[in-house]
Amino acid sequence: MHKIAGMQSAPAKVSFKEQMHQARERAILQSACDLLGEKSFDAMTMDDVAGKVGIAKASLYKHFGSKEELCSAAMVEVLSAAQAYLKSLDGSLSALDKLQAAVRWSLERLLAQEMPLLPSRNSTLRAVLMANRSYADGVIEVSDLMGEWITQAQEQGVIDADLPPIVVLYTLYARACDPVVGFLKDSTLYRDEEIVDLVLRTCFEGLRAR
Amino acid sequence: MHKIAGMQSAPAKVSFKEQMHQARERAILQSACDLLGEKSFDAMTMDDVAGKVGIAKASLYKHFGSKEELCSAAMVEVLSAAQAYLKSLDGSLSALDKLQAAVRWSLERLLAQEMPLLPSRNSTLRAVLMANRSYADGVIEVSDLMGEWITQAQEQGVIDADLPPIVVLYTLYARACDPVVGFLKDSTLYRDEEIVDLVLRTCFEGLRAR
DNA sequence: GTCTATATGACGATAGAC
DNA sequence: GTCTATCGTCATATAGAC
Numbered sequence A, B: 001m002h003k004i005a006g007m008q009s010a011p012a013k014v015s016f017k018e019q020m021h022q023a024r025e026r027a028i029l030q031s032a033c034d035l036l037g038e039k040s041f042d043a044m045t046m047d048d049v050a051g052k053v054g055i056a057k058a059s060l061y062k063h064f065g066s067k068e069e070l071c072s073a074a075m076v077e078v079l080s081a082a083q084a085y086l087k088s089l090d091g092s093l094s095a096l097d098k099l100q101a102a103v104r105w106s107l108e109r110l111l112a113q114e115m116p117l118l119p120s121r122n123s124t125l126r127a128v129l130m131a132n133r134s135y136a137d138g139v140i141e142v143s144d145l146m147g148e149w150i151t152q153a154q155e156q157g158v159i160d161a162d163l164p165p166i167v168v169l170y171t172l173y174a175r176a177c178d179p180v181v182g183f184l185k186d187s188t189l190y191r192d193e194e195i196v197d198l199v200l201r202t203c204f205e206g207l208r209a210r
Numbered sequence C: 001g002t003c004t005a006t007a008t009g010a011c012g013a014t015a016g017a018c
Numbered sequence D: 001g002t003c004t005a006t007c008g009t010c011a012t013a014t015a016g017a018c
Helices: A009-036 A046-053 A055-065 A066-089 A095-111 A125-130 A135-157 A165-177 A181-188 A190-207 B011-038 B046-053 B059-061 B067-088 B095-111 B125-130 B133-155 B165-177 B181-187 B192-203
Strands: none
Touching: A009 A046, A009 A055, A009 A066, A046 A055, A055 B067, A066 A095, A066 A125, A066 A135, A066 A165, A095 A135, A095 A190, A125 A135, A135 A165, A135 A181, A135 B046, A135 B192, A165 A190, A165 B125, A165 B181, A165 B192, A181 A190, A181 B165, A190 B165, B011 B046, B011 B059, B011 B067, B046 B059, B046 B067, B067 B133, B095 B133, B095 B181, B095 B192, B125 B133, B133 B165, B133 B192, B181 B192
């Protein structure tokens, strides 16, 4: 494709530039997401991101106005992936199966270090995120979906109906930043699938013998 | 008590100065401990500590050589308190009761923001602590004690014997930094005692109905 | 838009007077 | 030992050339 001189700009070239721009932006987001899976928001630096992407730090700021903005965008991506997964769950599954699948998904992400953990207090990021409209909306949507499954499972008598649904919800959310996963992985005693199964089991069945 | 001039220094006065020194050191440790209960090691600053104690930052360094040293000492204090509590548990209690009491104790500390949370990755402090002899020894001692109770409870058929003891141990440890506690406290839906009971219950009984 | 170089500010740690 | 004042370092963010 030759470029032909003309008054109007070539649409193809604009589109290509635009594609490059978006591709770079995705690469930045992916790097940020990976890094947030490895370390905390505070510990992660913009130099880390720039180094991982392979561009100059200043270039990051052409795409995202600040570290908070970049990391918020990365977290919104993660949340979107979670939402997409939840919506993809087959409607024929039982409510309990869907809840377990959701937890399994987050544990797998956690093991792959793709799940930035958000301990409630340990992060400046949390305040920023909660002020972010698309993130807050996503959290509400996920909570509504999970909440429905929880009450269904309680009506079906497979989740302890004496537990307030919000306690169940938070308990499931907490699995997404469960340090037990990291402890067990560091111990090298179990394969990733075994870790997922063990944590899922202690979460739903508890520790006490039945 | 008059001070009487003489060649030898007056023991009473030296002791008093020494007491003041130790009192200040305890105050520093307590402030550091409180702050670590509120925020992460990275987020906590030496200015925070100095401000809370009410002394100049430089004075901190007369007592502790570095931020790491100070926080390590604070964590050793917390660990010692935990060890003391475990040892105080009545020998007539069942193994399961002791395990539950231990978790209850840490949850209460967590609610009082007296329990500095140690998410495995989110902290520079972790590496420092594990190189600290008295901390590492304390962790081993606690783990041995809890491990014994866990196997006893499994032999008695009250803890699921199919779970590897180390998985049970880590699951119990994780309660000491459980974000569910903070979530529920922020919701203002439950009193502290209710939160402790709910989290204890999901930990030992799981979510599934019996 | 990308780069190099730099301004700005926060924080850990220290110097030196008292 | 306590203070005030300051240094050194590192990280966010920006300036300005290309």
